[in-house]
């Protein structure tokens with residue numbers, strides 16, 4: 001009975017099923033292809049970070065919609081041929097796919113594909129399979145930014161119908177293989193667009209090209225040899241980008257240009273720019289650089305090419321020019337008037353040259369990016385610059401401008417996002433505060449290091465980053481500044497601001513950096529930091545603040561840097577700050593803090609602390625042994641950290657002043673592995689706890705000017721990173737432990753004015769210390785004080801192979817890296833973020849990487865901020881097509 005009842009239902013089901021199928025027959029994609037696609041989908045997980053690109057923002061992963069209840073021809077990203085229902089197009093750009101792309105992938109069953117876009121996913125260092133060569137109908141292939149690695153298979157040259165080939169890499173992970181470029185170009189006779197970037201091609205530019213070629217982009221691909229002039233004869237070429245190929249010789253002038261030519265966009269930055277036959281030095285005089293008939297050129301990039309002298313005047317014929325970059329050369333003289341006369345100029349980047357004199361009025365009404373940073377230009381700012389409603393970025397930083405500024409000058413710049421006037425001699429004419437409706441798109445305002453006087457101007461309400469440090473501002477900080485709801489960075493340091501700190505600072509919803517150091521602020525700190533506030537760095541150093549450390553800082557869970565040094569704060573040690581999970585730097589030096597420092601052994605306090613300076617206060621009692629035990633971050637040298645990280649981000653790098661080697665020293669950036677304990681000039685007594693030897697990554701230890709007694713612990717010899725050790729002016733006795741001689745980085749040592757006895761250890765760094773390091777001890781003997789320990793080998797540690805100069809070398813290279821990385825900022829996400837993660841595993845020479853990143857970052861950052869405008873920037877080294 002039961003079986004009979006079920007039968008009709010089953011029949012009905014089959015019937016409906018078939019009906020369902022036949023009703024959509026016209027668009028039905030072959031079942032095997034649907035299965036192949038589903039199998040392909042299964043190979044990957046969906047991870048938003050796999051498509052962490054600006055262009056992918058807001059796009060949902062396409063494969064999510066793929067399921068069997070829908071015909072595969074209507075799946076997201078899948079397109080079928082009308083008649084045959086073959087899958088001919090697969091567009092999985094920005095699909096958040098993550099996982100290995102295997103050679104046996106089912107995708108290779110889609111043999112009729114004409115268009116395949118897999119860009120901006122994360123295929124986790126997979127190789128590009130030779131099977132890609134089997135897509136014989138393919139006309140479009142894009143594998144950019146998808147973390148493919150290894151050699152591009154030569155089978156790609158089989159794709160003889162290909163019109164576009166795009167593979168942008170991140171770094172050295174991808175290679176084409178020597179001499180493969182020629183083969184590729186020989187076979188791909190239909191090619192219109194060839195875009196391969198940031199990969200090892202290591203070849204000369206091949207002799208033969210498809211004459212259809214419209215776009216040739218090969219930046220950062222280790223091309224060498226001479227750029228054949230033939231390239232400039234390609235009749236359809238519109239874009240040529242060979243930048244960052246430092247071994248590719250491009251000889252100028254380029255004169256034999258076919259006047260029917262269509263080239264609009266030329267990027268030759270960072271190539272080996274040579275001139276024939278004149279030597280570089282006197283080249284740019286009468287000799288032409290280009291053929292003056294290139295009137296169609298719209299974009300010219302000659303950054304970083306060691307150009308000297310004035311701008312070659314023949315460029316003046318390029319009346320269509322919209323974008324011109326000649327930054328980071330050694331060009332000098334005035335900026336020629338033909339540049340300001342270019343009628344369509346939008347983007348002008350001449351930063352980092354030696355231009356001098358005054359700017360002329362700009363003729364173009366379409367300017368949106370002007371970067372003249374780091375030249376010797378003089379006032380006035382031309383009026384035409386101040387009447388550009390499309391202007392989004394204006395930097396006149398680091399020049400000799402001395403105009404009298406007021407905000408209304410800029411009131412016509414209704415689209416301005418970044419205004420950088422720092423490091424000039426601007427003064428301030430405006431007695432009134434700015435009207436908030438002016439400049440309401442401004443988010444970056446940098447007025448650092450000028451001669452601005454008077455009260456603090458309040459920037460427009462859209463502001464996010466406001467820097468006005470190193471000026472002559474006076475008066476109170478008006479509490480209206482707290483109404484700036486987007487303000488993230490407020491840098492008012494080194495002015496003469498007085499009065500109290502506005503309590504409302506604690507309620508600002510976006511504030512991450514409050515830098516008020518070196519002013520005349522006084523009174524108690526009444527700021528009440530609300531729960532969940534985003535404060536990351538709070539610096540009040542060098543004021544006259546009194547009273548207690550505000551307890552509400554306990555609500556600033558993201559706090560990384562707290563510097564309250566050089567004030568008159570009267571409080572006990574703020575052990576309660578130890579619960580802040582991210583606190584890395586705590587500076588309380590030169591205040592009236594007092595009392596013993598006690599902590600129980602069990603609490604895990606200050607887990608991230610790397611720098612603690614509580615010197616010159618009134619602390620007393622035993623050294624806080626248990627506190628020292630807590631400093632987890634000082635206990636291990638992080639071997640994995642190959643790329644130096646600095647505390648802060650792109651918009652604000654923290655800086656501090658510490659005393660090192662007996663001097664006050666400013667760290668303009670804080671390397672996050674730099675660790676310091678400074679407890680000097682207090683009234684600590686008792687022994688130096690041996691647990692200090694467990695803080696193996698400690699770089700600087702200063703316990704001087706206390707009343708410490710007992711011996712110097714031998715465990716100090718295990719603090720292998722130690723560079724500066726000051727134990728002077730205590731009551732320490734016994735001998736200097738020989739273990740200290742094994743500290744090969746130790747560049748400064750002072751144990752003077754104690755009660756030490758015995759022989760000074762010899763060897764290694766001890767050969768370099770002067771007698772001042774040891775003076776004022778009753779019975780110390782040996783080099784450099786006396787000779788009577790000499791030759792007896794007492795305390796002699798076998799000479800290591802490390803030369804004594806290593807310390808300096810180390811410091812130097814550290815410093816160098818810090819300069820290279822100055823722009824890096826690890827908070828900047830996006831491409832940079834991604835490439836850093838990626839590159840960390842693959843790069844051999846981080847310094848090269850930093851150069852590259854620094855080059856990009858300038859644009860990336862701003863691009864991220866102002867997407868729409870930035871899309872037009874598509875220029876220079878950053879090309880995400």
Ligand SMILES: *[C@@H]1O[C@H](CO)[C@@H](O)[C@H](O)[C@H]1NC(C)=O
Nearest residue numbers: 064065066067068069070076
């Ligand atoms: C299949 O995809 C379609 C279209 O995206 C959707 O409406 C439907 O709910 C999906 N069905 C299943 C079983 O996931």
Ligand SMILES: *[C@@H]1O[C@H](CO)[C@@H](O)[C@H](O)[C@H]1NC(C)=O
Nearest residue numbers: 039100101102103104105106
């Ligand atoms: C593809 O190859 C991998 C190993 O290379 C293997 O684990 C997997 O089972 C293969 N898949 C198919 C469908 O053959």
Ligand SMILES: *[C@@H]1O[C@H](CO)[C@@H](O)[C@H](O)[C@H]1NC(C)=O
Nearest residue numbers: 130131132133134135155158
């Ligand atoms: C490349 O093309 C040749 C000839 O057309 C063919 O024999 C070869 O199998 C192709 N290679 C691939 C990987 O498809």
Ligand SMILES: *[C@@H]1O[C@H](CO)[C@@H](O)[C@H](O)[C@H]1NC(C)=O
Nearest residue numbers: 154155156157158160183187
């Ligand atoms: C070049 O293309 C031809 C067919 O057009 C093919 O036979 C040959 O194998 C290709 N060469 C390479 C290296 O792929």
Ligand SMILES: *[C@@H]1O[C@H](CO)[C@@H](O)[C@H](O)[C@H]1NC(C)=O
Nearest residue numbers: 186189206207208209210211
């Ligand atoms: C370029 O290719 C054409 C045919 O496509 C050929 O006639 C010519 O000799 C080639 N030139 C060079 C320099 O290889």
Ligand SMILES: *[C@@H]1O[C@H](CO)[C@@H](O)[C@H](O)[C@H]1NC(C)=O
Nearest residue numbers: 246247248249250272273274
């Ligand atoms: C730059 O080009 C010149 C002349 O062609 C050559 O002598 C020199 O070696 C090249 N430099 C590099 C780094 O390739």
Ligand SMILES: *[C@@H]1O[C@H](CO)[C@@H](O)[C@H](O)[C@H]1NC(C)=O
Nearest residue numbers: 255256257259290291292293
């Ligand atoms: C520029 O074009 C003009 C007219 O077409 C021509 O006479 C002149 O020779 C060209 N100059 C060069 C350097 O090719």
Ligand SMILES: *[C@@H]1O[C@H](CO)[C@@H](O)[C@H](O)[C@H]1NC(C)=O
Nearest residue numbers: 308309310330331332333334
């Ligand atoms: C430009 O620099 C060159 C040296 O590179 C120098 O000889 C010349 O005097 C400079 N010109 C000006 C205007 O400064």
Ligand SMILES: *[C@@H]1O[C@H](CO)[C@@H](O)[C@H](O)[C@H]1NC(C)=O
Nearest residue numbers: 569570571591592593594618
């Ligand atoms: C700190 O404040 C207390 C009262 O709160 C006062 O007695 C003491 O003198 C102050 N210490 C200093 C150094 O000013």
Ligand SMILES: *[C@@H]1O[C@H](CO)[C@@H](O)[C@H](O)[C@H]1NC(C)=O
Nearest residue numbers: 628629690691692693694695
């Ligand atoms: C210090 O390190 C030693 C060896 O690593 C360990 O045995 C000891 O427990 C540590 N002491 C403290 C207080 O962490």
